Amino acid sequence: MKMTNEELGIFFREIRKARGLTLKDVASEQVTVSQLSRFERGETVLSFEKLFATIEAMNMGIEEFTSAMNGYSRNNNQNFRRKISIAYNEKNIFALENMLKEYENKDLTTYQRLQYIIVQANLIQVARYREKYLALTNEDILFATDYLMAIDEWTIFEVELFRDLTFFIKNESLFTLANEMIARTTFYIENSKHRESVVTSLMFIYIRFINEKDKKKCLFFRKKIESLLTKDMVSYRINMKMLNLFYDYHINNEKAALFEMNEVIRSLNIIGLDDLSLGFQREFEFFLKYLEDKNS
Known part of the structure; x- marks a missing residue:
């Protein structure tokens, strides 16, 4: 749900009042009562740092606030991932093939092409249960890995994309990207959902190197997972x-x-x-x- 500055301020005020809090209750050294008042009237905007501080002052998590902004419904990526998860868990090749068709004969944006690659990767993993072996193209792998290297801070989207590519990237590139993931997720790692996504991705990498019988890399990733x-x-x-x-x-x-x-x-x-x-x-x-x- 995209909001204007005025709509965001009004929404914030409604949440604050619903929680029985005054402007003074939410104000801090970072954000004054006057700044908050102007923000709620849509006259000014708050930096991310100040907005996060005021949300925390209402004893809310960022996830809870953004969920409320979306009317407690899933965003587009969450809906996409839910469809992928259901099809993968049910080993439903046909559902994934139908998802692929949604991207055919279209001029895809960057995110649409990444979604197309994600669907392909999950289809290939499901197909192993049916003894059908497919492969991602080198062009798709390069497109996705170049995208990942261009992003300084990985959100759950990037972490899950990397996880989907685990069994398609060459060993040394996989190890390099895994270390990049660890370095580029430090900003979000205290978020429980983000931590779970990082751990899941590292587990996929651990599996890959167990299959490769690379004891040194296995022990490296085991230690990292256990620390998280x-x-x-x-x-x-x-x-x-x-x-x-x-x-x-x-x-x-x-x-x-x-x-x-x-x-x-x-x-x-x-x-x-x-x-x-x-x-x-x-x-x-x-x-x-x-x-x-x-x-x-």
């Missing part, structure tokens, strides 16, 4: 447990790791986390098939 995990990131910690067991079996040849992976899946079933258990079971079976194909 917080106690409340339960599903991510379970994911990391499974990945470490995958590492133990595939790289250290620890046969007991297979039994432990099955035990994790069984435990999730017992406590009623069926969706999580099913996801792990699917990946576990694909992992075994991958090893079987590789050794045959």
